[in-house]
Amino acid sequence: MNLALRPATHEALQRFRLRRQQLLQLRALLCASAIALGAFTLIALLDRAWFMPDALRPWVTLLTYGAAAYAAWRVALRFIAQASGKEGTAKLIEAAEPALRERLLAAVELADPQGGVNVKDSVEFREKLQDDVAAAIDGIDWKTKLPTRTLRPWFIALGGAVALILVLCLIPNLHLSGFLARAALPFANLERPATIKIRILEPLNAITLAPIGSEMPLIIETEGPKPAQATLEFQVEGSKPRLTELSAVGATRFEGVVPVGQTDVRYRVHAADAITPWRTLSARARPRIVEFTKTIIPPAYSGWQESKVTEDQGDLEALDGSTIRLTLKTNQPVAQNDFVLNPDLPEKKTLPSTTTAEGLLAADIPVQTTHGSWQIALKSQETSFTNEESTPWRITTIPDLPPTAQINDPAEQIELLADEAVRLAGLVTDDVGLGGVKLAHAINGANWTERDLPFTKSAKEAPVQTLLPLAPLGVKVGDALLIKLIAIDLKGQKAESPPVRVIILEQTVDPRQREWAESQRRLAQKAERLDEQTRELRKDLDQVRKTERNAR
Template sequence: MSAPDHPHQIEIPESLRRQLADFRRHLWQVKIQEALAAGLIGLLVSFLLVYGLDRIWQTPGWARLLILLGGMSLFAGFAPYWLHRWVWKQRRETQLARLIAKRYPGLGDRLLGVIELQDQQGSADSLSPRLREAAMEAVAAETGRRKLEDALPPQKHRRWALAAMLLAAVSATAFTLTPRAGLNALQRWLLPLSNTERYTFTKLENPPSHRAVAFGEAFVVVLKLAADSEQRPSEASGRYGLQPAVTTTLDGNSYHFTFPGQQDPGVIVFRIGDLRHEMRIEPVQRPSTKAVRAVVTPPAYLGIAERSVDLNSGVLSVVEGGKLRIELEMNRPLESGSFGPTRSLALEEGGEETTHTPAAGDLTVSGGLASTPVLDVGAVPFEIPFTWKDRFGLEGDTGFRLRVEALKDAAPTCYLQGIDRQKVMLPEETIDFEVLAEDDFGVKAAGIEWSGQFTRPTDESPAKGELLLGEGAPEERRLLKAAAFSPAAFGISPQKITLRGFTEDHFPERARVYSEPVVLYVLTRDEHAQMLKNLFDRQITELEDLARRELGLLEENERLEKLDGSELQQDENRKRLEEQTREEAESERRMEELKQRMEQLMKDAARNGDIDKKTLQKMAESLKSMQELAEQDIPKVAEKLAESQEQSNTPEKSEQDVEQAVEQQKKVVEKMQEAIDKANDANRRFEAGTFVNRLKKAANEQNGIVASLKEAFERLLGLKTPALDPSDTRRLNENARQQMETAADVRWIQEDLGHYYARTKTESFKQIMDEMRGSGIDIGLENIRTRLADNHSYEAAEAAKKWADQLAAWAAKLEGDKDSGGGGGGSGGAPDAEDEDFEFMLRVMKMIQQEQDLRARTRVLEQLRRDQENQTEEPTGP
C-alpha cells in the first residue's frame, strides 16, 4: 500500500526574490518622485500663473480659484493616481513579472511561470519538486544575467524634478526680487475668494472707485502715488468708456487727468505702469437751492414780530439794528456748508467808509436744510457769500451771494391834502382837509399844529395849539385822518395862522416831522368885505372882456350873414364858421368859469353879514344874468353855428341857421351889457360900504397901538430907546411899522373918496373927504410914528387914541348916511315884492350857512374831545 499525497510548496530562489525586490523598490522610487514632482509642478505653475496674471490685470477671484484648483489637481489628483498605478498595483511579484514582460516578453513569461509554480500545490508524483526547483534556478540564472532596470517604464522623474526645481527657482527669484508682490500673489493664490488687493509695483494712495462729477462740466481727477510705490511711471492714461484716452505726466507725486464734461454715467480705466484702476463716474447736477428764506427780526422799538421773507431776488432789506437768519432749502442733502466772510458794499456804492465787522462760520446742516446763525445788521449794506458741499463731494455755485441792504429808519412824512397853501376865511368858517402820514416802518401818531401871528399891534396873545388826530399801529405805514379846523371853535381871533400837520414814528427820541405849512388869514368882517370887493372888481373886469370878445364875434357873424347860402357852403366860409364855432365854445367855457367864481363870491358875501342887502341883491341880479348866459344863451349861439356847417344842409338851411345865430348873439351881447351894468351898480354900493370898513379898520389899528403901548407902560415910560429891553424895542418897532402902514391906508382912503365922488356925486362922501383933509390927519399920524421912534410912548398913545376916535366917528357918519339912502338906497317907500323875496332868500341862505358852520364846528370840537381823552389815557399806558 502506497504513502498518502502531501502538498509541497517550493519558494523561488532567494537571488530571484532579491532581484524582484530591487526592481520593485527602484520602480517605486522613480514613480513616487514623479508623483511628487508633478504635484509640485502643478502647485508652482498655478502660483506663477496667478503671479504673472496679477502683473497684467486684476485677476478675478473665480479665475484664481480655477487656477488653484488646477494646480491642486496635479497634487491631489494626479499624484495619488500615479502612486496607485505604479506603487499599489506593482507591489506583487506577478505584477512585477507582467511589467517586465512588457520589456522582455520571454523573460517575463518565464518569471511569471516560475512565480506560478511557486504557488502550485499537488502530489510529488504530479509535481516534481526537483523539476520545479531546477526551472526556478534556470529562470533566476537567466534573470541574473539581465538588467531588470531596463524593464522599468519610461522614467520622467529627473525631468519632472528639474522642471519643479526650475519652477521653484523662478518662484524663489520672484520672491527674492519682489517679495511683497510674491507674498501678495501667494495670499491671493491660497485664498482666491478673499478681498486681498492685487499688489502692483505702482501703488496709489487711497484711489477712489466712485466719484460724482458736475453734470456736463469738465472735471479733473487727481491720482496720487503712495509713499511706498515701487515704481513712478512718467506717464499715465485714463479712458472714459469708449472715448479717446486722456494721457498725462507725473507732476510731483500726482497725476492730473482732465476729462471733458459728461452727461451719462461711465467708467474710467486708468493705466499707470502695471496698475489698472477703475473709477465709476456719475454725472449729477450741482447741489443748488430750491428756496432761500430769511427770518428777519426788526429792532425791538418797532414792535414788529419776526417774519419770514422769500429771497427770490437775492436781495434782502433789513432795518438798521435788526437781526436775520438765512435758511437754505437744497435740492439734496448736504455734507457741509459755510458762509462769509461778509463784505461791506458801502465803498463800492460810493458811500462813506463805515466800519463793518466781517462775519463767517459754518452752516447748521440737517439733511437738505442749512441755516446761518443769527446775524446783526449794522449801518452799511453787506454781502454774504455761501459755499456748500453735498454727500458726493460736489460744491455748489461759488457765485451764490445774498445782498443785505441796511435800511435806515427814515423820518416819516406828513402831507395836508384837500386844502390850498393859502386861504382867507372868517373866524366862524371851517375848512375840511386830510392829514396823510407815512413812514417806512409804521406811523406812531398824526395830528395838526397851529401858531398865530398878529399883523398889527395888539395886547392879545397869538394863537397856539395842536390836535392829535389818531395813533397808528405797528407796521401801519400809512395813516390818513380827516381833519376840520375852525378858528372860532378854538377861540382864535382874526390873525395870520400857520397850520401844519405833524407825525411821529417809533424811532427813539426822534422829533416830530411837519408838513408844508398852510397859511390861513383869519379876517375881520371889514377886512373880509374889502377882499370881496377886490375879487368883485376882477370878476367885473373879466365880464367886460367877455362882452368885448362876444361883440367881436357878433361882428364877424354879421359879415357871414350877408353871404347867401351857396357862398356859406364854400370851403373858405365853412372854415370861418368852424372858427366862429370854436370861439363861441371858448366864450361858453369862460362864462361858465366866471359864473362859478361869482357864485362862490356871492356865498362869501352873504356869509360876511356886514354887506348891505341892496348890494347883495344887485350882485345876485348880475349873477342870474351870468347863469343864463352860461347855461342857455351862449350855448344856443354855438349850437346854431354848428348846425350851419352840416354837410346835409341846403343853402337855404345854412343861411337860416346863421341868421338865427346872429339874432341870438345880439341878445347875448345885450344881456352881457345888462349884467355889466348891474355888476357896476352893485360894485358902487360895495365900494361905498368898503369906505366904512376901511375907516373902521384904521380906527381899530390905532386902538391896537394904544392897547399895546398901555400893556408896556411900566417898562417903557422914563427910558430912552437904547436902555429898553430888546422885547420892548421890538414892540416899539412893530408899532411904528403899523403906524406907517395905517397912515398910508388913510391917504389911499382920501384919494379913493375923491374918485368915488367924481363918479357918483354923492355929497356925504365929499363931506367926509373934506373933513379928513382939513383935520390934518396925515401929519398927526406921522407925528405918532416919530414919537414911537423916540419912545414918547405916552404921547403916542394919546395921539393914537384921538385919531382912532376920529376915524370911528367918520365911519359912523358915513354908515349912517348910507343907511338913510345916501348910497343909492331907494325912495324910502314900502319894499316891493321882489325885494321881499330876495330878503327871504338871503335869510334862508344865511340859515343854511350857519347850520353848516355849526356842524363843522361840532366836528372840530369832537376832534378836540378825543384828543383830550387820548392825552388823559396816555400816562396810564406802559
C-alpha cells in the same frame, strides 16, 4: 483564542498607508507646480509681447489653476482613496511585497475580534495565520519599498520649468519676474513691468476721496528713459475706458486732471510700455445746506409779529433793524461752520453760531443797510471737504421810509375873517406804521404851536378831517396864519406837509349875508353831487336793460 489582527499588522498597514499617501501628495504637488509654472511662463511672455489683453489674462490664469488641479487629481490624488480600508491597503501591500501575497489579505479578511465564537472552521489555523503575517510584516521598511525616486520624472519636469524661468529672468528688459506675478495672481492690481518707472506724486494715495463734479489734479514723474508722452486712462462704472494725453512739464514730469462725476472713477497712467496699477477716486458730495428755516424778528418799535418760512435757498429780505434767526440743515455732518457777513468785502465779519442736538446749524443775522450778503463756510466731518464753490446769499434790507403828510383842502392860500374857522382835510401815511399825527400853526412866522390829532396807532394811513377856529388863536386883520400837518412814524421819523397860508381879512360884509352866501354855495355843491350820482344811476340802469335784451 486571539483571532484579531496583531498590533504589528495594524501598525504596518498604517505606516504603509501614510507613506503611500505622502508620495501621492508629493507627486500631485510636483505635477501641478510643473504645469502651473510652465503655463505662467507662457502667459508672462505673451503679456510681455502685448498678446495677452488685461481683460483676458485673469481668466487664462484661472483656467491654468484649474488645469493644474485636474492634472494633480488625475495622476495622484485620486489613488489615495484606494487605501482607505484595511482590505484595500492589504491588496496594495501584497502588490508592493510579493512575500506577503495571498497571506496579508487573508489575515485581514479572516480576523475575528470576537475570539472565534462564530467561527466554524479551524480556529488554530486562523490564529497561526495571524501570527505568521505579523512576524513577516513586522520590520519592513516602507521607505525602501516605496522610494522617493519613483517621483524622479516629476522632479525633472519641475526642475526644468524652474531652470527655464531662471534663464529667462537673466534676459535684460524682459522683466519676467514681474510678468510672472501678473500671470500667477488673477485680478491682482499690479503695474506692468517696464524699464520706465512711473511715480504718481498727486494724488498721493491709491484710494483718494474726491468731491462730486470736480477735477482732481494729477502729477506724475518718470524714472529711466524719457517717454515721448504720457496718457491718462480713466473709467467709471458701466462705461468704456477713456484716454487723454497728459501735458509735459519738464523732461520727466507730466500733469493733467482726472474728471470726477457722480460716481467713483478708476484711473491709471501709461508711459511708453509702463502702466501703473489702477487707482480709485471715490466720489463724495461736498457739504451743503439743503434746507433754510428763517425766523424774521422785526424791530421792537414796529409791533410786528415774528414770521417763519422754510425754503431751499438762503436769500434774506426783512425790514431794516430786523434780526433773522437762521436754522440750517446740511446734507451731511459737518465738523466746522462759519457764518460770514459781507464775505466779498475786506470788512467781512464772522458771526457766532451754534449746533443743535439734531445737527442743525443756527445763527442770528442782523439786517442792516451795511450788510449786503452772507455766506456759510462748511467743512465735512467725514471727508474734510469744504463748500468753497458756493456763492454768497443776498441780504435785502427794506428801509423804513419817513412818513408823508399832505393837506388836500385847502390846497392853496385862502382868505378868511378873524371869526371864521379853517376846514382842513389831508392824509398822512407811513410804510411801517404811524406813531403820531399833529396839526401845527404859526402866526406871522412866529413860534409854531402843535396839537395832537386823533388817529389809529400803527395804521399805515390816516385821513385827517379837522376844523381850526381862528378866533381862539387871537388873529387880527392883516395877519398871515401858516398851517401844516406833522406825521411821526413808529421809528420816530417826522414829515411835515407844505404849509398853507391863511390871510385874515377885514369884515366889510354883513355876517348874515356872508352866512347866506356860504349856505347857497354848499347847496350848489350838494346839487352838483346829486346830479352826478343821478347820471351814474342812469348809466347803470341802461347797462342792465341792455344785458337783459342780450340774454333774451
